[in-house]
Amino acid sequence: MMPKHVLALALGTLALCIAEFSMMSILLPTAEDLSVTVPEAGHFISAYATGVCAGVLLMVTIARRIPLKRLLLIIAALICLGNTLTIFAPSYSLMIVSRFIAGLPHGAFFGVGSIVCAKLAGPGKASHDVSMMVAGMTIANLGGVPLASFLAWALSWRAAFVIAALLALLALLAIRLWVPQTEPLPDRGFKAQFRFLGTLEPWLVLGAIGLGNGGFFAYYSYVNPVIEHVAEIPASMMSLVITLAGAGMVLGNLFCAKISSRFSDPSLAAAGQGCLFITLVALFFMAHWAPAAVLLTALAAACVFFISGPEQVMMIENAGEGQLLAAALAQCSFNAGNAVGAWLGGLPIEAGKAANWAAMPGIFLALAGFGLLFAKWQIHLIRQRERMEDRVEALQEALRDK
Structure with missing residues (x-):
């Protein structure tokens, strides 16, 4: 059974990810309502992601000095406020501003939530509990985002952000009731938080998160026109397509949590990223065939959420005093990839290409992300081998002493 504090945090990720991912499935009605082009509406995705990085x-x-529970309560209140502003945004400019504000608490919530999960987890359970917290993201895409897509078709695109604001309020109450009091992280000064960035490995992971997720979002930011205009699936079926993509996210996340104790985090992340690269290649060539477009979209979504837990754990496990910064930087990189991916994916469409060409920049980004994760995996294997050799040597010395 999921611990109550993990469930409370999962409610927060559910609210955040309905706010973030709904935009992809309601891009066309939003653009029409605000009288902007589809690539211009893509800027709303980038504005949210930019807010994440600024946050x-x-x-x-x-x-740094605020107790973690209090910090989570403040962040949940900001999530509610940002989405409330988005509900009432009347123009392109104010929509950009409201989306930026809504994105500010995103990275902070994932960062603090990951640390709370890791602190309260049992031995060997950190990756599992973080994956369960991230399950809020997958449930958002399984149920929340398809619901938002349906309501955008039936009522208004603004309904998505009504749902997000209400869930944020519910998460605030659950955090207050179920998350135990935790002390602030050790504060050894502003500079101490950045010491872990003096090594290569966190940069490999950050780069892989940005490039890998950028590859996915180059395609997924334009899944609405791909499904309707390229695969020629009716708009009324869009919510079903998004539901299947959400199911892929849930299954990818849960499968990773299930096998996380059998494999190292670097190996899991590299395998998932390699699968994402292959899937994007297939999407580019097969998006015109409706069944392939739907199934491959779900598989790509599964790959992204398969690797999210291991990547988050790899960032915080060796960060020392910089755990809060490390966890938040992982989300910053995720959303920087989201912003850059959405922009790059829109370039071929602006140039007059079909919407499936959005996957082409994603292919190269995903391949680069795989290269970085493969390098991280190799470093992990080398260090594992060195530790084993040290143990054997110590055992041999102990036997000689006897």
Whole structure:
């Protein structure tokens, strides 16, 4: 059974990810309502992701001394506020501003939530509990985002953000009731948080998160026109397509949690990223065939959420005093990839290509992300081998002493 504190945090990720991912499935009605082009509506995705990155800087500056539970309550309140502003945004400019504000608490929530999960988890359960917290993201895509897509078709695209704001309020109450009091992380000064960045490995992981997720979002940001215009699936079926993609996210996340104790985090992440690269290649060539477009979209979504838990754990496990920064930077990189991917994916469409060409930049981004994760995996194997050799040597010395 999922611990109550993990469930409370999963409610927060559910709210965040309905706010973030709904935009992809309601891009066409939003663009029409605000009288902008589809690539311009894609800027709303980038604005949210930019807010995520800015929010990390704010957190590092002002949140170091705040107890983690109190910090989570403040962040949940900001999630509710940001989505409420988005509900009432009347124009392109104000929509950009409201989406930026809504994105500010995103990285902070995932960062603090991951640390709370890791602190309260039993031995060997950190990756499992973080994956369960991330399950809020997958459930958002399985149920929340398809519901938002349906409501956008039946009522208004703004309904998605009504749902997100209400869930954020519910998450705030659950955190207050179910998350135990936790002390602030050790504060050894502003500079101490950045020491872990003096090694290569966190940069490999950050780069892989940005490039890998950028590859996915180059395609997925334009899944609405791909499904309707390329695969020629009716708009009324869009919510079903998004539901299947959400199911892929849930299954990918749960499968990773199930096997996380059998394999190392670097090996899991590299395998998932390699699968994402192959899937995007297949999507580019097969998007015109409706069954392939739907199934491959679900598989790509499964790959992204398969690797999210291991990547988050790899960032915080060796960060020392910089755990809060490390966890938040992982989300910053995720959303920077989201922003860049959405922009790059829109370039071929702006140039007059069919919507499936959005996958082409994604292919190269995903391949680069795989290269970085493969390098991280090889470093892990080398260090594992060195530790084994040290143990054998120590055992041999002990036997000689006897």
